[in-house]
Structures are given as C-alpha cells and as structure tokens.
Amino acid sequence: MFRRAATVLGRIATGAAGVQIGAAAAVALTDKELSKKPDWYQIAVKSLEDALKATSKKGFIESPSVLQEAEEALSKISDEHNTEIQWRFARILIEKADLTKDPKEKAHLLHEAKEHVKKALAVEPAKGSAGVHKWFAILLSRLDAVEKSNHGEDIIKHLEKSVSLDNTDPYAFHLLGVAQYNNKDHKKALENFAKAEEIRRDFSANNHYYSGLALKASGKKDDAIKSFKQSVQTLPRNSADEKARSLSKGALASLGLKPEEINGDDL
Template identity: 65%
Template sequence: MFRRAAASFGRVATGLAGVQVAAAAVALTDKELSKKPEWYQIAVRSIEDALKRTSKYGYIESTTSLEEAHEALNKVSDIHNTEIQWRIARILFEKAELSKNHDEVLHLLHEAKDHAKKALAVEPAKGSAGAHKWYALILTRLAKLEKKPEYETEAYKHLEKAIAVDPKDPYALHLLGVQQFNNKDYSAAVATLQKAEAIKAGFSASNLYYLGAAQKAAGKKNEAIVALKAAVQANPKNRFDGKARSQAKNALAGLKVKPEEYELEDL
C-alpha cells in the first residue's frame, strides 16, 4: 500500500486530529486501519488517494480530481511537511492553469507559491524533486503574467535541482529543455529533450515538438523533420500536447514538408 511506501511522512506530531490522520495515512497497515472508526478510515483513505494522485509526473486536467485532492489535503495543510506542502502547491497551480479568470489565476498562483516555499523551507537533506519542480512551474507562470524575468532565472535553478534529485522524471527534463530553448541555448535544449525521450519515448507531443524546433534552430533539418513528424503523430495527452501538434504542423510547413508525408489516416 502507498502508506507503507511513503513512510517518510512519518508521525509528524500528535494532538490535532488532522495531524493524526495525516500520520495514519502513511503509518498504519490495512489491518490496523480497519480497527479505527469509519470516519477515520474515510479521512485516511482520502488523504492517501490525494497523495497518490498528486505523485504522478504528468499533468492532472480533471477538475474533479483536483478538487477532491485539494479538499483532502486542505485538512492537513497546517502540517509543515515538504511532501504535503508541495502537493498542495501543485494542485493550486493546476487549478490556476484551468481557470480563465485572470484575478483568480494570480490568486491561485500566489497561494501555490506560498505553499511551495513552505515545502522548500522544510525540505529533507535528500531533497524533494516535487517541491523544486512545481515551484519552478509556478515561478515560470508568474514570470510571464507579472513580467518578472528574474523568476525565470530562479525557476531554471529549481528545475536543475529537481532533476538532480529525480533524474528519471521526463517532464522535469522537458521543462528544463523548454527553458533552454527559450534562452536560445539550442544545443543544450536538444540534449536535454533527448534525455527525456530516452527515459520515456513519445511521452509528450510537446517534448517532440520542442526537440524538433531546437534541432531546426541548431541547423539539424533532417533530425528536426523526424521529431516534428513524431509530434504530429503522437496521441495528445493534454492541452499542451494539442497545441504542440499544431505548432509542429506549422513548423513542418515551414520546412516544405507536405501533410501527406506525415498525416495518419486516423488523425
């Protein structure tokens, strides 16, 4: 069970019901949990489920899933624990990404930033990839909305830290590669985006698009065409992938590649 695997949460403290439930979510066996009152079991399992959902590398685009996870983790939001705080930050960031209200977006992002900073303030010695990764995403978004380029620089450093802690996260590598592309460091972008593909080939149409775009900018036309074709043919898993497929088509058109050379019949 997940609560065994996440033993690092530990028994944070006792005395408050929320803290006790959070500790139970990672410290009790199924047999021990079954002896607790029903309300307690439900609370523990809701937190456990929220922790599992927000552990995934990729994006969560279900508003229902986000709301359920937010409701569960809000009950233990006063716990100064890195793993809990960065997950709350992640949820708030993803809710901001799905919102179309500018004021709400900024409010959610700043709230997310606060939780991410709390996560980093109590980061364990071994590091927390999730805390650095989602803090970087929050800063990157705020940099664009509030015109603060210094946030981009800070975000880059946190992505590097996230990858140092968890080098097997293809999404973190993708995000770093995009930053390098935007900084016009095309050789570095190609290398980073290729690392992401080596970990999980075809995991993201967006990664394939940026790989192709970076290769094109680096003068590697033939390699770029291969990557851009793959981006168009990839199954979009989120809104970023959908946008990337359109961008890849435009890039291929700019390289004089005809649609019949890459379009699949079922697309």
C-alpha cells in the same frame, strides 16, 4: 493524519514515513485497527491516500474533479510543516490555475501556491525534494506568463536541482529543456529532450515539438522535420500535447512540406 496515509507518504518520499500527520495514536494504527474505526474515519484515510498518490504523478493533472478531491483531502493537513505535503498542495493550486480562464482567479491561485512552496522550501530536508524544485520552477514559469516577469535563471536552477534528485522524471527533463531553449541554449536543451526520451519514449508530443524547435534553431532542418513529424504522430496525453501537434503541423508547413506530407498515413 492517519497511519495508512503516513505509510503512503513514506513510500512517496523515502525517509518520510515517520511524519506525524495528526494524532500519534492514529498514526500508530494497524490496518486491522483502522477497520474498526467509524466509516467517516476510514473514508478520510482513503481520501488522503488517494490525494497523495494523485499528486505524486509525474505528468500533469487536468481533471477538475481529481484536483478538487485532492485539495479537499490535503486541506486537512495543509498546515503541516512538511515539504512533501506543502509542494503537493501548491501543485494542486497551480494546476487549478492552469484550468481557469479568469485572470484574477489565476493570479490568486498562483500566489497562494507560492506561499505553500515557500513553506515547503523552508523545511526541505537535507536530502532534498525533487518535487518541490520541479513545481517551484513550474510556478515561476506560470507567474512569468501572468505578470510578464522573467525568472528564467531561477527556473533552470530549480529544474536542474529537481533532475539531480530524481533522474527518472521525463517531464522534469523536458521542462528543463524548454527553459534552456527559451534561454537560447539549444545544445543543452536538446540534451535534456533526448534524456527525457531515454526515460520514456514518445511520452510527450510537446517534447518532440520543442526538440524540433531547437533543431531548427540550430540549423538542422532535416532533423527538425523528423522531430515535428514525431510530434504529430505521438498520442496526446494532455492539452499541451494537443497544442504541440497542431504547432508541429504549422512548423512542417513553414518548412515547405505539403499538406499530404504532413497529414499522410506515412508520417
């Protein structure tokens, strides 16, 4: 929509700096020229920049206000035929669906998100977009939970594509590992959990928890215990991490550890 926002988009998606987001004259504005525009115009530019930055976060957004502000900003350009814009709008809807407790609203938001993902994939550039494949996989996993369907193979396919395009995203490797664990491919799952840790150590209690599950399923009890303990120790960054720490405590108890061994200061 505006020159500065187009510049931000260019930094987010290499090669996309020339995307037309509104009138050509606006895209061509310099910062100095922008400062001469009305306040409402400058505020709109800033809102769009903030939305693009927020939805570029590799982790998850659980703040309703952040999601609402991003949705309001991106809704002004939601009809743009641009992959990077469309998957970000889909992401907002998916994460709003995660926060609602209303089943009908959740289903509606997920299906609306699916339409934006389809648009994103339809205009995906030849060089690819890691974001659209990551969030399409997340969308499919959410739809599986709601509709009791099984998109396991497609989820793996899109996450493999995502990490091939961006090998710096620990969350994408983690999600790929989870999908492979669910598919009972414990060896590949453990490889991707380990890769996620290589990128960012202790970034997720959930990653340690799933590592523990895969190790346990592989018959490696001692290593599984270590991973579950790491999960309990890891600072939670979102609700999934909180749940993972609780589940890890339960897993440790089921493996024979005493309460003081699970909750002690030596963990």
